[in-house]
Amino acid sequence: MSHNVVTATASEILRFNPIRKLPARVLTYVATFGTVEHFSRGTQIIAEGTKDPFVNYLMHGEVDIDCSDGTQLNLKAESNRSTYPLSVKQPHACNITAKSAVVLLKMPREIIQSIACLPTDESGRDSQSIELKESGGPEARLYWEFHQAMKDGHIELPSMPDVATRIAKVVNNPSTDSDDIARVIQADPTIAARVISVVNSAAYRGQDKIGDLPDAVTRLGRNVTHNLVISFALGSLFKSRSKHLQRRMISSWKHACQVAPICHELARVTPGLSPDRALLSGLVHDIGALPIISSGRSHPEMSENPQLLDQVINNLQAEVGAMVLRKWGFADEFVQAALHAEDWMADDGDQPNYADLVRVAQLHVYIGTPTMRSLPRMDLTPSFHKLALGKLTPSCSLGIIERAKSDIREMQQLLTGG
Secondary structure, eight states: OEEEEEEOOHHHHTTSTTGGGSOHHHHHHHHTTOEEEEEOTTOEEEOTTOOOSEEEEEEESEEEEEETTSOEEEEETTSGGGGSOSOOSSSOOEEEEESSOEEEEEEEHHHHHHHHTOOOOOTTOOTTSOOOOOOOTHHHHHHHHHHHHHHHTOOOOOOOOHHHHHHHHHHTOTTOOHHHHHHHHHTSHHHHHHHHHHHTSTTTOOSSOOOOHHHHHHHHOHHHHHHHHHHHHHGGGOOOSSHHHHHHHHHHHHHHHHHHHHHHHHHHTSTTOOHHHHHHHHHHTTTTHHHHHHGGGGOHHHHTOHHHHHHHHHHHHHHHHHHHHHHTTOOHHHHHHHHTTTOTTOOOOSSOOHHHHHHHHHHHHHTTSGGGGGSOOGGGSTGGGTSGGGTOOHHHHHHHHHHTHHHHHHHHHHHHTO
16 A cells, blocks of 8 residues: 655655766656555555556655566565666566555656656767767768868867957957947848848837938947847858858758747846847857858769768867867857757756857757657756746746747847848
């Protein structure tokens, strides 16, 4: 008979597999799903042939296990075997009976299955070099070519768009004013129009509508204007003369334009993070794909094989992206966001950063797509629990994005020129 059911604590679930591999901030959250239940001696805890939505762990006491194949076991809570679930198969293949008074931890099966599939934390990579992985075929050769080109200083990295370079110079000059900054922006009418649009958007608008570029710069401020101009200029880099490579360029830029506005919205509810820097972090997190895709011009086997191209991009873009952003003189927070954008289980300090935003924003973008099947559950990642003062829940996070749907769509249109 079961009685005295209470909610589990992090310290109680820490010893069990696969729960024990969770970072502390995720462990505390997962504990809220567990219950601790007491059973008296002689109670049948699990019946052969039945199904249930929970995984059971033996916390205290002793049980007898009689399996359908004739195997009989006795299990005590202090044994190493008790750190694993009592029964994993569904339907259950054993009868399990309490030999003494026992205490069980019951965890939702879905949670345990999701934890078991979590990737390891790979956030310790070096942002100054390319990490070579064991591989065969064309991909391995491309690794070595990039590695050697980097060592020789011959790796072909994209240059910052001209307008972005010019805006950086004028913004960083303390003797310039809004009129000076506006004159640089006006040299690119498309970007000038987008700056006017964004200053009148829901994210930045004031009481009065602005139609004058110097006034727009004044309202936005120098730093926000700088980041927005770079954001709008980046799209010009995602171009290729090759039809095959151009499709991949468009796909990469489209993904960035989906991620960036969500970063912007999540930053608005996360103290310490700037929405405009969050937007830019989202746009440049995959910038390493650019030189890799461009290299396809001299590697026909890659340009004509989309699967190989994607494989090379997925494995190299983080390190190459860090190199691009360092060349452009971007702050280290942007470099780290690009380098660790897909290190899903990274837990690099208590303070939220732009890499956290990019990781969570990407998981939002992938919801409902086949890609999500190979990715971790959003609420099991450390980054998720660092945003919004640690108060995010899956429904709360989705609610933030849903309420900002029109703002996100507006920003995506500004970025893509749609």
